[in-house]
Amino acid sequence: DGGITQSPKYLFRKEGQNVTLSCEQNLNHDAMYWYRQDPGQGLRLIYYSQIVNDFQKGDIAEGYSVSREKKESFPLTVTSAQKNPTAFYLCATAGVGNTEAFFGQGTRLTVV
Amino acid sequence: DQQVKQNSPSLSVQEGRISILNCDYTNSMFDYFLWYKKYPAEGPTFLISISSIKDKNEDGRFTVFLNKSAKHLSLHIVPSQPGDSAVYFCAARVTSGNTPLVFGKGTRLSVIA
Numbered sequence: 247d248g249g250i251t252q253s254p255k256y257l258f259r260k261e262g263q264n265v266t267l268s269c270e271q272n273l274n275h276d277a278m279y280w281y282r283q284d285p286g287q288g289l290r291l292i293y294y295s296q297i298v299n300d301f302q303k304g305d306i307a308e309g310y311s312v313s314r315e316k317k318e319s320f321p322l323t324v325t326s327a328q329k330n331p332t333a334f335y336l337c338a339t340a341g342v343g344n345t346e347a348f349f350g351q352g353t354r355l356t357v358v
Numbered sequence: 359d360q361q362v363k364q365n366s367p368s369l370s371v372q373e374g375r376i377s378i379l380n381c382d383y384t385n386s387m388f389d390y391f392l393w394y395k396k397y398p399a400e401g402p403t404f405l406i407s408i409s410s411i412k413d414k415n416e417d418g419r420f421t422v423f424l425n426k427s428a429k430h431l432s433l434h435i436v437p438s439q440p441g442d443s444a445v446y447f448c449a450a451r452v453t454s455g456n457t458p459l460v461f462g463k464g465t466r467l468s469v470i471a
Binding site: 250252276277279281286287288289290291294296304334336338340342345346347348349350351352354 | 364367390392394399400401402403404407409447451453455456458459460461462463464
């Protein structure tokens, strides 16, 4: 089944712990993106990658890290340096020449 | 500074009537505009788009209008249905280089039966 898989759907972590969110795609898309959604804030870009082994910071990269070792995978690590990590995290992909991005189902991270 | 603005956080419309959602942008380099629909706890789904070389694009009940001189676009839904109730995000991009989409804050549409 083609698409974008984010796992897990719900994640709980204690304050001060790092946590990694998974995003896998089998659409053969080159570009992958991480967005964060907070109430009333829309979707804000955290990091993006246009090719394997390369990525760029988005608007709110502080406290996050990513890697792009494989075309299919773009994991996001929320570090203890992120001051307000509780949010809904969305992964998206886009192919070369594709004008729209396709989203996964999201991961809700709650830090207690 | 917000490059894509949706100034109405919410909108209520009666079933069968027209819903009009508005979006303004400030970056004149944007050349492609999109609307996404989002239900709670789900990822956004692509709805309709328009290139800057056009001023209108229609797909069934959904029509997007672009006014480049005003840097304004709108989404019209006719007729509105209860299943249209969701949050609608306006997004824009510069198509060269596969740059990321820039999103507005969204408008929550409620269609009342």
